[in-house]
Amino acid sequence: MSDCPAKNLDATLARIACGSCSLVDLCLPVGVTRDEMDELDRIVRRRRPLGRGEHVFRFGDDFRSVYAVRAGSVKTYTMTESGGEQVTGFHLPGEIIGLDAIHSGRHPSSAKTLETTSLCEIPFAQLEDLAVHIPMLGRQLVRIMSREIRGDDELLLLLGKKTADERLAALLLSLSSRLHERGFSAREFNLSMSRNDIGNYLGLAVETVSRLFTRFQQQGLISVDSKHVRLENLDALRALAGFDKPRCV
Amino acid sequence: MSDCPAKNLDATLARIACGSCSLVDLCLPVGVTRDEMDELDRIVRRRRPLGRGEHVFRFGDDFRSVYAVRAGSVKTYTMTESGGEQVTGFHLPGEIIGLDAIHSGRHPSSAKTLETTSLCEIPFAQLEDLAVHIPMLGRQLVRIMSREIRGDDELLLLLGKKTADERLAALLLSLSSRLHERGFSAREFNLSMSRNDIGNYLGLAVETVSRLFTRFQQQGLISVDSKHVRLENLDALRALAGFDKPRCV
DNA sequence: CGGCTGCCGTGAGCTGCATCAAGGCTCGCT
DNA sequence: AGCGAGCCTTGATGCAGCTCACGGCAGCCG
Secondary structure, three states, X not given: OOOOOHHHHHHHHHHOOHHHOOOOOOOOOOOOOHHHHHXXXXXXXXXXXXXXXOEEEOOOOEOOEEEEEEEOOEEEEEEOOOOOEEEEEEEOOOOEEOHHHOOOOEOOOEEEEOOOEEEEEEEXXXXXXXXXXXXXXXXXXXXXXXXXXXXXXXXXXXXXXXXXXXXXXXXXXXXXXXXXXXXXXOOEEEOOOOHHHHHHHHOOOHHHHHHHHHHHHXXXXXXXXXXXXXXXXXXXXXXXHOOOOOOOO | OOOOOHHHHHHHHHHOOHHHOOOOOOOOOOOOOHHHHHHHHHHOEEOOOEOOOOEEEOOOOEOOEEEEEXXXXXXXXXXXXXXXXXXXXXXXXXXXXXXXXXXXXXXXXXXXXXXXXXXXXXXXXXXXXXXXXXXXXXXXXXXXXXXXXXXXXXXXXXXXXXXXXXXXXXXXXXXXXHXXXXXXXXXXXXXXXXXXXXXXXXXXXXXXXXXXXXXXXXXOOEEEEOOEEEEOOHXXXXXXXXXXXXXXX
């Protein structure tokens, strides 16, 4: 542990306070003062990065904390009794995961990193206590949860009503606009998730996803090179998906 | 207005305080004291019942309040740009609707009554202010929203992975257990929503839903008489649906 | 090096559910 | 009573996407 090369990195990350984090206006501390942010900083635990494929929490775990993605990406998924997965979301920096566990006190879903990922762990009991002193923090939490509900409802529409093409187009556009918000290119990015995860999330067979990527490329909508995607015709994709910004009103 | 026969009913309903409401342990004021409940009472507006098919709020409306169903039932739905509906939920007494609007300040979905329905309107700004003085109220709000997210995720699994049979079985069991929690029979109830709404919600064509009802009846799983359903073989339904309590962990 | 494992792409055939079409039932309205 | 509008049911047909089967490629390990 002490001679691990990650230690320095760890120490560096530990120094990043909410106030100096570039995600500050995507994450919890929106609208709180400098002093209040320091209070939040005191309860946030910045953990050393997780490697690809590690669990943040597992189905059935006791609920203690919610987690903010700081860098990297995470998939969340629930499980059927028969062992099948349903991927419920891909989460990018600034997003909070674990909110579905508050109600029951146990995690009803699992979360696994898709690549090397660093997270902020926010012990929930302390967050609730802090929210009593910092009303804005509670309000922001509620706003974030509202957005989550909204996002899920949009996904329901996608799974309930849309064709395979529309679904993939919608996912690509969602990733594109979310990455753009975070300062990355909206037109060109890497998919950190496997084709399998994509199919699972969109309610499609892997083979269908694979064929769709091929066809989208043939149609000049995108260029794909394994994990790397470039959106060549955003307007056509938007027309296909049927809406512009899948995760906003 | 003054000679309307609904007026007396209105007055009666208006007298029902949260403290004396039978839904008190399903709704917002869980775990708050008597005095705190009185404070909540002061901001809750008990409106006269809505008739069948009336809107509680519409897509695009300014967000001012959330609503608790007191009696009756409500469907919520979002819309595609092309005008199609996606039903996102059926809501029974004690459930809160409108939570998806907090984030953006506008309702991203519509809510329409399925039968004569009475609601409590809870102005959200006042609820937030009150939550500052009654921490438990804020916590309960967050818990309710967490359950909502959890419920949506379960629905995603349903739409993404389950067959038509499994979907209908899951819906019937969900309604059954939720009605049971509210003191109604778990085995026999009326469907307040149309076959169309059911199909829409489950991502199926009306015709498929109709055929499923017929087949379930032939298989001895249920008896149906138009809106009236009796679950004849709960265990078999549960086995079909693949899980027991669709909206709980 | 060779074998093994995980991920991705492609083709061929099948199937669950949508779609289309038509008829019955109920209820409210004239 | 008679008529029309919704809502529901049933049957026939078609197709989007699933399943199965196979081959390729990259990374990993002995």
